[in-house]
Amino acid sequence: MERSMAWAAVAMAMAMTMAVLCLTTAVRVGADDVVDEDSPGASFIFGDSLVDAGNNNYLSTLSKADMNPNGIDFAASGGTPTGRFTNGRTIADIIGEMLGQADYSPPFLAPNTTGGALLNGVNYASGGAGILNGTGRVFVNRISMDIQIDNFNITRRQLDDLLGKAKAKEFIQRKAIFSITVGSNDFLNNYLMPVLSAGTRVAESPDGFINDLIIHLREQLTRLHALDARKFVVANVGPLGCIPYQKTLNRVGDNECVKLPNTLAVQYNGRLRDLLIELNGGSDGTSGLPGARFCLANVYDLVMELIANHQKYGFKTASVACCGNGGRYAGIVPCGPQSSMCDDRQNHVFWDPYHPSEKANLLLAKYIVDGDSKYISPMNLRKLFKL
Numbered sequence: 001m002e003r004s005m006a007w008a009a010v011a012m013a014m015a016m017t018m019a020v021l022c023l024t025t026a027v028r029v030g031a032d033d034v035v036d037e038d039s040p041g042a043s044f045i046f047g048d049s050l051v052d053a054g055n056n057n058y059l060s061t062l063s064k065a066d067m068n069p070n071g072i073d074f075a076a077s078g079g080t081p082t083g084r085f086t087n088g089r090t091i092a093d094i095i096g097e098m099l100g101q102a103d104y105s106p107p108f109l110a111p112n113t114t115g116g117a118l119l120n121g122v123n124y125a126s127g128g129a130g131i132l133n134g135t136g137r138v139f140v141n142r143i144s145m146d147i148q149i150d151n152f153n154i155t156r157r158q159l160d161d162l163l164g165k166a167k168a169k170e171f172i173q174r175k176a177i178f179s180i181t182v183g184s185n186d187f188l189n190n191y192l193m194p195v196l197s198a199g200t201r202v203a204e205s206p207d208g209f210i211n212d213l214i215i216h217l218r219e220q221l222t223r224l225h226a227l228d229a230r231k232f233v234v235a236n237v238g239p240l241g242c243i244p245y246q247k248t249l250n251r252v253g254d255n256e257c258v259k260l261p262n263t264l265a266v267q268y269n270g271r272l273r274d275l276l277i278e279l280n281g282g283s284d285g286t287s288g289l290p291g292a293r294f295c296l297a298n299v300y301d302l303v304m305e306l307i308a309n310h311q312k313y314g315f316k317t318a319s320v321a322c323c324g325n326g327g328r329y330a331g332i333v334p335c336g337p338q339s340s341m342c343d344d345r346q347n348h349v350f351w352d353p354y355h356p357s358e359k360a361n362l363l364l365a366k367y368i369v370d371g372d373s374k375y376i377s378p379m380n381l382r383k384l385f386k387l
Contacts, residue, residue: 040100042121046148047181049127051092054083056127058109061141063127086351088358094365108151124148130186172228181235214271225289235297236269244321245353248331297368298375316347324353
C-alpha cells in the first residue's frame, strides 16, 4: 500500500514537472510569435473620452458612459454599455480592427487586463482627461496624460515579466502603435470652461496657454519614447466650435460654428504639427527622438469635411446630437437613461453633445489607416504599422 502511494506521488510529481515544462515552452513560443512578421499588432491608446474604452467605469467621476443607451450598437457587448462614449465602436477600436488586431485593447483598470491580454495592447484613455493635470477637474476624477503614462510604465514591467526583457522591447518597438488623442478637454473643460476658467483666461493669453500644452506634450511623448515606444500616431484637436455642445451654448445657426474654439484649435494644431516634425528629426534628420516615427492625424480637417459634406457621406444632420437634451441641437445634457435618443442613429454625425457616432468614427478611421497626406502624414497608419 505504502509502495503504491509512493509511486503515485512520484508519478504526480513527474506530471507536474512536465506541465511546468510545457507551460514554459508555450510562453517562450508565444514570445517569439508576438514579434513575428505576420503576427497581429498591438495598440496602446492614450487620451480622453473620444477613445476611452471603460477606464472611467472604475472611477468615482462625473464623466461616465456606463449607462444606457451608450453602446447600443456595440456588437461585442450585445448592445450593453461598456463605458465608451458613443453608440458603438470608438475610432481606436475601428483602427485596431483594420490593422488586424486580434481583439480590442482592454481598459487598463479592468481586472482582467493582465497576462496574454496585454499583447493586444492596453487602453489608458479617460473621459475628461487632458494634457494638463488640472484639466477636467469639473468631473472630480479623471486620469490625466501624465498618470496614463505612469500606468503604461506598469504595463511595461508586466510585459518584461511576460516575454522577457529583450522580447518585450522588440515587441513594443516593432509591433506596437502608440495612439494619442488628447487636447480637446484642455480647451473645452479648462481654458474655455465658463466661470472655472475665468482666472486662467485673464492670467494667460491663448499663446501662453497653447505653449504650455506643447511643452507638457513634448515631455509626455519623450517619456513614452524612453519606455521604448517608437511608432506614434497623434491626433490634432477637432473643430470644437462645431460640436452640438458649443453650438447650443452659443446659439449659432445650423451651418455655423463657434469661432473662438475653432481658432484656438487651429492655433494649437499648428504648434502640434511643428512639434511632431521636430520629434521626427526635421528635414535634416539630425535631431528628434532616435528611431521614432510620429504620424499626425489631421482630425480637424477630417471632421470639417464630414460636417460640410455630411449628406455626401450618408448623414442627414451634422449639428444635432442623436442622444442628449437641451436647446436646438440637444447639446446641453449628456447622453444617459433620461436623455432623448433619435430613431435614426445612422443619420447623425454626432452621437451626443461631444462625441461622434460609430458611423462617423468608421469614416474617420478609414482615412487615418489608408488615407493620403491630406489627413494623415507623413504616412498613413497601415504603412507605419509595416515599418
